[in-house]
Amino acid sequence: MLKPELNRRLTQVGPGTPGGDLLRRYWWPIAPSVDVGPEPLERRLLGEDLVLFRTREGDVGLLERQCPHRSTSLGLGYVDQPRTPEAAGSPSGLRCGYHGWLFGTDGRCLEQPGESADSTFKDRIRAQSYRVQELGGLVFAYLGPEPAPLLPRYDLFVWDDVWRDIGHAELPCNFLQIMENSVDPHHVEWLHGRYDAFLRELSGAPASEVLTKKHLKVAFDVFEHGILKRRVLEGQTEDDEDWKVGHPLVFPSMLRIGGGGLNFFQIRVPIDDENTWHVWYQTYQPGGSVPPQETVPAYEVPLYDSRGKLLRDYVDGQDITAWVTQGRITPREREHLGSSDVGVIALRRLFAEQIDRVAAGEDPLCTYRDETTNQVITLPQEKEKFGGGDAFRREFLLHGQTRYSPILHDVLALFGDHDLVGRRAVEPV
Amino acid sequence: MDVRSGGNTDVRWCPTCGSDLSGPAGFVTEYWKAKDRWFLTWCSRCRTTTQVCLPHRITATEPEH
Ligand code: FES
Ligand SMILES: [Fe+2]
Ligand SMILES: [Zn+2]
Numbered sequence: 382m383l384k385p386e387l388n389r390r391l392t393q394v395g396p397g398t399p400g401g402d403l404l405r406r407y408w409w410p411i412a413p414s415v416d417v418g419p420e421p422l423e424r425r426l427l428g429e430d431l432v433l434f435r436t437r438e439g440d441v442g443l444l445e446r447q448c449p450h451r452s453t454s455l456g457l458g459y460v461d462q463p464r465t466p467e468a469a470g471s472p473s474g475l476r477c478g479y480h481g482w483l484f485g486t487d488g489r490c491l492e493q494p495g496e497s498a499d500s501t502f503k504d505r506i507r508a509q510s511y512r513v514q515e516l517g518g519l520v521f522a523y524l525g526p527e528p529a530p531l532l533p534r535y536d537l538f539v540w541d542d543v544w545r546d547i548g549h550a551e552l553p554c555n556f557l558q559i560m561e562n563s564v565d566p567h568h569v570e571w572l573h574g575r576y577d578a579f580l581r582e583l584s585g586a587p588a589s590e591v592l593t594k595k596h597l598k599v600a601f602d603v604f605e606h607g608i609l610k611r612r613v614l615e616g617q618t619e620d621d622e623d624w625k626v627g628h629p630l631v632f633p634s635m636l637r638i639g640g641g642g643l644n645f646f647q648i649r650v651p652i653d654d655e656n657t658w659h660v661w662y663q664t665y666q667p668g669g670s671v672p673p674q675e676t677v678p679a680y681e682v683p684l685y686d687s688r689g690k691l692l693r694d695y696v697d698g699q700d701i702t703a704w705v706t707q708g709r710i711t712p713r714e715r716e717h718l719g720s721s722d723v724g725v726i727a728l729r730r731l732f733a734e735q736i737d738r739v740a741a742g743e744d745p746l747c748t749y750r751d752e753t754t755n756q757v758i759t760l761p762q763e764k765e766k767f768g769g770g771d772a773f774r775r776e777f778l779l780h781g782q783t784r785y786s787p788i789l790h791d792v793l794a795l796f797g798d799h800d801l802v803g804r805r806a807v808e809p810v
Numbered sequence: 811m812d813v814r815s816g817g818n819t820d821v822r823w824c825p826t827c828g829s830d831l832s833g834p835a836g837f838v839t840e841y842w843k844a845k846d847r848w849f850l851t852w853c854s855r856c857r858t859t860t861q862v863c864l865p866h867r868i869t870a871t872e873p874e875h
Contacts, residue, residue: 382841386834399835718841720848726839730852730859733837737854 383713383729391732392555392710394651395428403732403739405525406748407633408532409650410660411513412520413547413679417441419460421475427524428653431511432456437473442486443522444475445509449490453479455508463491465498484508518545518677519662531749535631535758537646537664544674544792548661548782550682552701555710556634556651557732559659562700563636563647564724566599566612572699580694589776592696594767598624601724603731606747606760607632610724614767622763629760632731632746640766641774642666642796655709661697661782667796682782697782775801824853825860 383391393400404427411424412433421434423446430446432455446454457478463471474485476492482503483492488510490503512523517538523529537543552559562568574593581588595615602609611627613619629637636647648660661682665671684691684701691705692698718726735745749755766773775798783789793802821840822832831838837852845866852859 383839387837387839390834718839720841720843722841726841726850729839730837730850733835733852733854734857737835737857 382716382718385714387733388710388713390736391729392557392654394556394654399736399740400732401427403736403745404633404651406530406739406745407525408514408521408523408530409634410519410648410658411443411522411650413549413677414515414518414520415676415679417520421456421458421460423454423456425652425656426522427651429524430454431522432458432475433513433520433522434458434460434475436460436486437462440472440486441513441515441520442475442484443511443513444484444488448477448479448482449506449508450477450480450482450493453477455484464494465492467498468492482506486510517662518547518679519660528750530744531752531755533747533749533758534755535635535646536760537637537644537662539757540664540666542670543664543666544671544788544795545665545677546663546783546786546788546792547677547679548663548682548785549679550659550684550701551652552657552659552684552705553655553709554657554705554707555654556649556657557729558707558711559649559657559704560630560634560636561725561728562704563630564601564608564610564728565722566610566724567596567721568703570594570596572703573696577696577699589780590772592767592776599721599724600624600627601727603727604629606758607635608724608727608731609761622765623767626761626763628762628766630728631760632735637760637762638766639664639762639773640764641770641772642668643774643777644762659701663783663786665792665795671795678787680785680787682785695780695782695784696777774798779804820847820864821849821851821862824851824856824858825862826858827853827856829853829855 390399394404395401409426411426412422417433417435421432424431424433431443432446433443435441444455448455455475455477458475460473461476462473463483468491474483474491476483481494482490485491488508490506493503496502512529514521514532516532521532569592578588596612597615598613600611606629608630609627611624613624631637634649639645644664646662650658652658686692691702693702738745764770779801790802821838824831831851835854839850841848847864849862
């Protein structure tokens with residue numbers, strides 16, 4: 382049970398709110414690199430409306446969405462070369478589709494076709510622009526105060542000899558209840574174990590052996606990257622990697638899991654208080670070298686079946702259904718926490734603490750300002766997950782959201798899971 | 811027993827330094843262990859985490875004798 386004021390404090394993401402001030406101290410993924418081109422994308426991040434585009438020279442720009450002229454969305458725009466003799470030879474920018482004002486990636490207004498050639502009006506106009514960087518097939522944005530911290534080079538973003546793909550979906554709920562799921566190991570055996578077994582029984586399929594194992598013990602340690610989770614499952618001891626190594630919730634917004642050469646992040650990007658862009662960032666590492674990937678493919682994860690019901694016949698659909706049905710911002714004043722919810726409480730406490738740190742003028746957890754510690758940030762994570770890495774990978778590739786990946790069958794072949802290639806991953810709904 | 815305390819958390823002051831935790835920045839969250847009510851607090855003034863128990867019954871374990 383949480384008092385309503387505290388629930389608001391922990392869930393608000395907009396500018397000028399304590400939570401929003403904390404979240405603005407981090408770099409956020411804003412789109413897969415492959416999706417960013419000359420036609421601008423309208424994006425919303427931390428309650429701010431933005432447009433994202435790539436110039437002809439390959440630079441990515443991120444501007445406020447409303448044109449400084451008369452507020453039409455710059456989403457009604459296009460990447461274009463400057464046309465005045467004065468600007469000839471300058472790099473391309475984003476031209477508003479309404480009256481043709483042209484903006485550079487730095488927000489400077491380069492042209493106003495309706496004004497006379499000798500006008501200096503444009504020099505007084507600037508669209509708000511934000512910092513962007515590309516890493517590992519994602520475009521990251523920073524909306525916070527200067528000096529900006531470094532974009533953390535977490536291992537999965539920078540590893541060589543892996544394939545990658547990126548699934549994503551917009552979920553109609555606040556980011557914090559999604560993060561709470563990442564410190565709630567018990568749900569695995571119930572939601573993905575028993576509930577899933579119930580559904581499979583209805584369709585005549587056998588239950589998963591990987592996900593129904595009982596939890597004997599769980600622990601949560603706050604550490605330099607966030608919260609390290611450990612568990613002992615039935616049949617295991619504290620010498621198993623699930624306990625000895627565990628896996629992290631990376632503060633403030635990522636979960637890192639994996640096993641058997643499939644390692645991934647789930648990244649929860651606050652769109653606004655009531656919506657979250659969820660990114661599933663996979664790396665596939667069979668060992669040894671793999672043929673290079675030209676680009677990192679991206680795909681959308683569907684939420685609903687043909688009758689408008691939230692899909693729940695696979696692991697991530699079950700999670701999504703749990704999160705979304707908790708309500709846009711789950712009413713924590715009416716919850717009943719038990720002793721199995723201590724991880725959730727630990728996470729809320731960590732958020733409250735970090736909000737206070739930022740309010741006191743300090744850098745929050747997971748701020749990187751030193752290049753030497755940001756070459757590759759290696760995160761701890763068990764390899765023999767749930768007592769068997771290969772079984773975990775085989776289960777997750779077909780029964781996780783990767784079932785929607787355009788490269789799923791190539792990935793199965795990459796791992797030598799030839800018996801699964803061609804298997805219909807998406808069950809009829 | 812009604813387990814809902816209706817937003818009234820009963821724990822208001824930081825057990826370590828005595829600061830008022832009732833404002834929006836005061837972190838108090840309630841959970842249950844069997845019949846005991848527990849509260850975890852975080853105080854932004856002394857930066858301490860505490861756990862407070864409102865026990866249904868005080869129990870003790872006795873060593874072998
Ligand atoms: S049993 Fe946990 S939300 Fe219902
Ligand atoms: Fe889950
Ligand atoms: Zn105190």
